Amino acid sequence: MNDPLDDLLDARLRDETPYIDDTGFTERVMKQLPRRRVSWSSQRSFIIVAATILSVVVAYFASGEGMFVHDAFAQMSGLRPLQLLLVILACGTAMTVAGLWAALTPRHDTIV
Amino acid sequence: MELTDGDLLARILVDGDQHAFGELVRRHQSPVRGLLRQLVRADVELADDLAQETFIRAYKHIRSFRGEAKFSTWLYRIAYNVFREHARKRRELVGIDEERLQAEADPQTVDPGLRHDLMNALASLPLHERTAVTLCCQNGLSHDEAAHVLDIPLGTVKTNVLRGREKLKKMLAAWAT
Numbered sequence: 511m512n513d514p515l516d517d518l519l520d521a522r523l524r525d526e527t528p529y530i531d532d533t534g535f536t537e538r539v540m541k542q543l544p545r546r547r548v549s550w551s552s553q554r555s556f557i558i559v560a561a562t563i564l565s566v567v568v569a570y571f572a573s574g575e576g577m578f579v580h581d582a583f584a585q586m587s588g589l590r591p592l593q594l595l596l597v598i599l600a601c602g603t604a605m606t607v608a609g610l611w612a613a614l615t616p617r618h619d620t621i622v
Numbered sequence: 623m624e625l626t627d628g629d630l631l632a633r634i635l636v637d638g639d640q641h642a643f644g645e646l647v648r649r650h651q652s653p654v655r656g657l658l659r660q661l662v663r664a665d666v667e668l669a670d671d672l673a674q675e676t677f678i679r680a681y682k683h684i685r686s687f688r689g690e691a692k693f694s695t696w697l698y699r700i701a702y703n704v705f706r707e708h709a710r711k712r713r714e715l716v717g718i719d720e721e722r723l724q725a726e727a728d729p730q731t732v733d734p735g736l737r738h739d740l741m742n743a744l745a746s747l748p749l750h751e752r753t754a755v756t757l758c759c760q761n762g763l764s765h766d767e768a769a770h771v772l773d774i775p776l777g778t779v780k781t782n783v784l785r786g787r788e789k790l791k792k793m794l795a796a797w798a799t
Contacts, residue, residue: 516787516791519759519787519790519791519794520759523740523744523755523759523760524760528656529652530651530652530655530656531652532648532651532652535647535651535655535670535673535674536644536647536648536651538674539644539647539651539674539677539678540640540643540644540647542674542678543640543643543678543681544681544682
């Protein structure tokens with residue numbers, strides 16, 4: 511059987527541990543943190559966007575200022591309605607699959 | 623669903639997410655500040671300065687946290703080191719002798735009126751006993767975890783807790799009747 515004084519002491523010690531309200535403490539800490547360096551994921555996003563823009567510009571000039579787009583539209587206007595519907599359906603399906611793959615692929619977080 | 627400390631740490635490590643660190647500070651500020659208040663004998667402003675230093679140091683060295691102990695235990699260890707450095711500097715500046723400080727704080731020399739307040743009684747314990755009792759009995763750390771925080775042998779922690787509790791019990795015995 512426990513010494514009643516031990517029980518009393520344990521209870522008192524637990525009771526004497528009040529929660530200390532934050533009252534701006536976290537904010538003060540956050541203000542003093544060293545400036546955040548650009549993370550790898552931000553750098554990666556920047557590289558992808560920049561590479562995409564550059565590729566579009568190069569492709570535009572390399573293809574005779576986008577004549578291939580004009581030609582593609584001209585070809586599509588000659589398609590039958592059913593063929594056009596199939597092309598649209600294929601494009602839509604491809605975009606949906608890509609979107610689902612991007613959304614459902616798990617991120618590889620660091621194990622701490 | 624609330625994110626665990628591990629989830630938040632992963633966000634800090636992978637994305638440098640400072641908001642995730644802010645959440646960790648919010649979660650752990652109370653016990654860390656409470657521990658430091660005990661260590662500096664209820665000097666609230668000084669304890670908060672040391673707690674602030676604790677969290678900033680934790681952020682700077684977050685990559686050295688290997689997950690071998692709980693995040694809170696790791697924080698307590700940093701807090702204790704910050705406190706020790708502060709105490710050492712203070713001793714060097716003012717020339718205060720730690721043994722004299724502890725002798726002054728010996729429970730037998732304390733005003734008997736203080737026995738009515740457990741917090742004051744706790745504050746009157748010598749530093750090594752006060753720290754061990756605070757970590758184990760107030761903050762709920764195991765003896766092993768406290769030994770890790772204080773970087774001392776397990777047996778020493780047990781002895782310090784036992785002696786500290788005995789002294790507190792003596793003070794409480796008079797107070798409880």
